[in-house]
Structures are given as structure tokens and as C-alpha cells.
Amino acid sequence: MKEFWNNKVVVITGASSGIGAALLTELSGYPLTIIAMARRADEILLPARSHSHLKLIRIAIDLQDPSSIDDAVSLFPKEILGIDVFFNNAGITAHGRFEDLHMDVFRKTFATNFFGPVQLIQGLLDRIKFAKGRVVTTSTVSALYGVPGRAAYSASKSAMHAAMESMRIELMEEGVRSALVCVPYTKTALRKSGLGADGKILDEEQANRKLKTPEEVARLLMKTALEEQPRLVTMDMSGFFLKWMRNLSPSLLEKILFKKLYRDFH
Numbered sequence: 001m002k003e004f005w006n007n008k009v010v011v012i013t014g015a016s017s018g019i020g021a022a023l024l025t026e027l028s029g030y031p032l033t034i035i036a037m038a039r040r041a042d043e044i045l046l047p048a049r050s051h052s053h054l055k056l057i058r059i060a061i062d063l064q065d066p067s068s069i070d071d072a073v074s075l076f077p078k079e080i081l082g083i084d085v086f087f088n089n090a091g092i093t094a095h096g097r098f099e100d101l102h103m104d105v106f107r108k109t110f111a112t113n114f115f116g117p118v119q120l121i122q123g124l125l126d127r128i129k130f131a132k133g134r135v136v137t138t139s140t141v142s143a144l145y146g147v148p149g150r151a152a153y154s155a156s157k158s159a160m161h162a163a164m165e166s167m168r169i170e171l172m173e174e175g176v177r178s179a180l181v182c183v184p185y186t187k188t189a190l191r192k193s194g195l196g197a198d199g200k201i202l203d204e205e206q207a208n209r210k211l212k213t214p215e216e217v218a219r220l221l222m223k224t225a226l227e228e229q230p231r232l233v234t235m236d237m238s239g240f241f242l243k244w245m246r247n248l249s250p251s252l253l254e255k256i257l258f259k260k261l262y263r264d265f266h
């Protein structure tokens with residue numbers, strides 16, 4: 001199935017750091033075209049030993065700014081008619097108790113994790129349809145239930161789930177697929193760039209938990225892109241547990257989340 005990637009057109013948002021940068025590295029061994037997007041587009045780097053027929057196109061985009069998204073869509077190379085895989089990966093986190101979260105934090109988190117990606121996908125949808133392409137969203141286990149201390153993040157990601165599910169059903173007959181991959185804690189800069197309840201940049205290290213590596217996540221995202229009908233993909237017990245407990249016993253689930261994350265939201 002490795003041949004799948006040969007000569008494909010792949011978009012990666014958030015390619016300047018973390019999981020998106022790892023995706024770029026994992027894909028760099030194939031002869032394909034990658035359109036890599038981020039605000040820091042000039043910091044998007046290819047490994048030295050990339051495939052000689054790999055073509056990398058960097059496009060600067062600020063997902064919080066609708067006019068920047070329009071610009072990015074208009075800068076998309078006209079000769080590229082189809083997008084085979086759109087990795088909807090860019091995102092920010094936001095920490096804080098619901099009662100303390102400034103409305104601007106909700107707005108910025110939704111702008112980056114929901115409105116921006118939706119506008120970008122809409123802008124590129126003709127190309128995704130042309131290729132009968134697939135949208136693979138880097139989501140989070142925090143989208144599977146409203147996690148304490150993460151109201152804005154959980155809400156923005158689960159809103160994206162609903163939008164991508166609607167799109168999937170509407171475009172089923174046109175061959176477009178959409179997968180939501182619920183990633184657990186991963187060692188990236190997510191807490192560096194995330195927002196605190198007051199809207200200031202968090203600038204924190206990842207919590208001292210067992211962390212996935214960005215490379216492990218990137219490989220799962222690539223594997224998901226190859227699947228016939230991927231929908232909601234979880235990576236470990238945390239995602240599996242949240243997915244099932246939501247329906248089986250939400251009261252027990254909430255008690256567990258309260259206890260397990262108590263220090264996190266107090």
C-alpha cells in the first residue's frame with residue numbers, strides 16, 4: 001500500500017511544527033506533491049534525504065484570519081486540479097475553567113480549530129472532489145467528551161467532528177471520505193502556542209504524562225488515509241474508553257474525569 005502515495009497531491013496544514021512537521025518528514029520519502037501550510041511557512045523544512053521527485057509548495061496562512069485563508073486558496077497552484085489527501089491538522093489548545101475562560105479565548109480557539117479549517121476546506125473542496133479525495137482531521141480524545149479545564153478546545157474540536165461528519169454524508173456519492181483521528185497526549189509544542197483562560201500564550205511544556213511521539217501519530221494519520229471507510233479513529237485506551245463510556249455510563253465517566261483531571265482544572 002506504500003505505492004498509494006506515489007504521485008499523489010497532499011495538503012498538510014500546521015506543517016511547521018509537531019505532528020504536521022512529522023507528517024511532512026514521513027511523506028518526504030515518496031515522489032508526490034505536498035502543499036504545506038502554516039503561518040510560519042518559511043520554517044517548513046524537508047529532511048535532507050527526501051525523494052528526488054518530491055515537490056514541496058509552501059503557502060503561508062493564518063487560520064484565524066478569513067482574508068488570509070482566501071489568499072491561501074487563491075495562491076493554490078492553478079495547475080493542481082485535485083487533492084488526494086487533505087491533512088486537516090493545524091490547531092491550538094486552550095486551558096482554563098469554563099467560568100474563567102475569556103470569550104476571546106473561545107473565539108480564537110474556534111477560529112483556528114473550526115472556522116478557519118472549514119473555510120479552507122470549502123475553498124479547496126472542488127479539488128478534493130475532483131480527486132475523490134479524503135480529509136483526515138487531527139482531532140483529540142478531548143473531542144469525545146467535554147473535558148474539564150478544556151471547554152474551548154473540546155468544543156471547537158467536537159464542532160469540527162460534526163461538520164466533517166455532515167460533509168462525509170453529503171459527499172458520499174462523490175467519493176469524498178472524511179476521517180477523525182482522536183489523538184492522545186503527544187510530545188509537541190501544543191502547550192507552547194496554546195491559550196490560557198485570560199488569552200495569554202500558555203508557553204508550557206507538555207504535561208509529564210506518557211506521551212505519543214509526533215512520528216507515531218503521523219504514521220497513524222497516513223494509515224487512516226489509506227483505509228476504505230475510516231470514520232472515528234482512536235489511538236489508545238484513553239480514546240477507546242471515552243468513546244464507549246459516553247454512551248455506556250456517562251455518570252461514571254464524569255466521576256473518573258473529575259478525579260483524574262482534578263489537579264488540572266483546579
Ligand SMILES: NC(=O)c1ccc[n+]([C@@H]2O[C@H](COP(=O)([O-])OP(=O)(O)OC[C@H]3O[C@@H](n4cnc5c(N)ncnc54)[C@H](OP(=O)(O)O)[C@@H]3O)[C@@H](O)[C@H]2O)c1
Nearest residue numbers: 014016017018019038039040063090091185186188189190
Ligand atoms: N500534542 C498533543 O498532545 C495533541 C493531542 C491531540 C490532538 N492534537 C492536535 O494535533 C494538531 C497539531 O498540533 P501539534 O500537537 O503538532 O502542535 P504544534 O506543534 O503546536 O503544531 C501546531 C501547528 O498548527 C499551526 N497553527 C496554529 N495556529 C495556526 C493558525 N492560526 N493558522 C495556521 N496554522 C496554525 C502551527 O503553525 P504556525 O504557528 O506556523 O502557524 C503548527 O504548525 C492540532 O490540531 C492539535 O489539536 C495534539
